[in-house]
Amino acid sequence: MLQQILKDMYVDPELLAELDETQKQTLFCRMREEQVRRWSVWDKTESIKPAYPKRQKNSKKVQWMLDTNGNPWTWIMGEHKDDKTIEQIIEEEAREAARIQAEHETEQLRLKVESELMAMLENKAKTQFNPSENKYSHATEEIYCSVEELNARNARKPCVATQPMRGALKELSFNKVSERVRNWEHRVMEERTSEIYNKMKNKKEEEERQAEEADKKQEIVWREQKQKAKEVELQIRQIARQAREEHRRSLLNTSEKPSNVVFVPNSSKPPSKKAVVEWFRAKEIPRRAGFEKDKNAIATWFHGLITRQEAEILLINEPVGSFLVRLSERIWGYAITYKDHDCCKHYLVDASNGHYQFLGTNQISHNTLSELVSYHRNMPITKTGEELLLRPCNRTTNFPPLVFQGLLKT
Secondary structure, eight states: OHHHHHHHTOOOHHHHHTSOHHHHHHHHHHHHHHHHHHHHHHHHHHHHSOOOOOOOOOSOOOOOOBOTTSSBOOOOTTOSTTOOOHHHHHHHHHHHHHHHHHHHHHHHHHHHHHHHHHHHHHHHHHHSOOHHHHHHHHHHHHHTOOHHHHHHHHHHSOOOOOHHHHHHHHHHHHHHHHHHHHHHHHHHHHHHHHHHHHHHHHHHHHHHHHHHHHHHHHHHHHHHHHHHHHHHHHHHHHHHHHHHHHHHHHHHHOSSOOOOOOOOOSSSSOSSHHHHHHHIIIIIGGGTTTBOTTSSSBOTTBOOSOOHHHHHHHHTTSOTTEEEEEEOSSSSEEEEEEEOSSSEEEEEEEOTTSSBEESSSSOOOBSSHHHHHHHTTTSOSSTTTTOOOOEEOOOSSSSOOGGGTTTSOO
């Protein structure tokens, strides 16, 4: 299994999920060593190859505009005496937008007032007295008046101004009205411009204040996340350092080196549960895997083919040091589920090479699965965790696991 991983330099995510942090770091160390070895081989091969010919220089180039001193010409906004600051530019743009909006609103108001005035004038014209009827009434009265009465009536009539005088007065009155209208429109537009600009300014200040508060909150959240990330990174570094130290010690203290591969399944990962069961029945039962040592009885710690979640449920109420062994669906081998203080740990046991050993490099190999379990009753699985297989977790029923169905005599 390990040789296949190092060959492909790839670990299946489901297989990686079965490993604890120490096993992961040990596997990463071994993969890193393989990377360095491959790079060294590549570097030696590349050093023998002839050097690449030099590329010819391209005639194309970029020519910068130069100033009077011969330096590249640059323009920095804000340094010239006539340049406006960004605040001034933003303020002018805001005032211009407010003025345009105020002009539009003033125009709409003027049209509305004109329509109302026209309506009022039309109503007034309809209610005025008809002058033609008044003319005929006076003519009828004059028929019955005497000469003295007519002379007296004519003497009381006021003098009528000439037509040019009436036109001049009318024009003067119209000019005054137009001027008043223009002044009114100008005053309304200025007031409305100032009002709109103040609203826009207040809105912008409110948005800036909200943005500043949001930035402060984001800064607090970011600092908390950064602190948590530092703590997690420190923990991972510590685990990785311990795994490297354990890996180096194992290179010096391993009493029995892993044997050569004598059995390699068709694939590095079982394709299905059915394939796992067939492999166990064909290869493992003849090797007495899952049986008590020197006994023809199924070990209490062997639970057959169960899932990781089912194993954790069985151990949830068990004391620290409890364990069970189950068939793995990730590799051709087994998984030991161990109950620790605050969680359950899972350790993969590789059985693809004819021996039983934990997944990793330079692990002690055993001839049988029961020997591996017995060995780790007194020797911890990892030096950092001090995991001892003290209490086997019994099966919930007295029946043997389903993988033995039809193979044992009742």
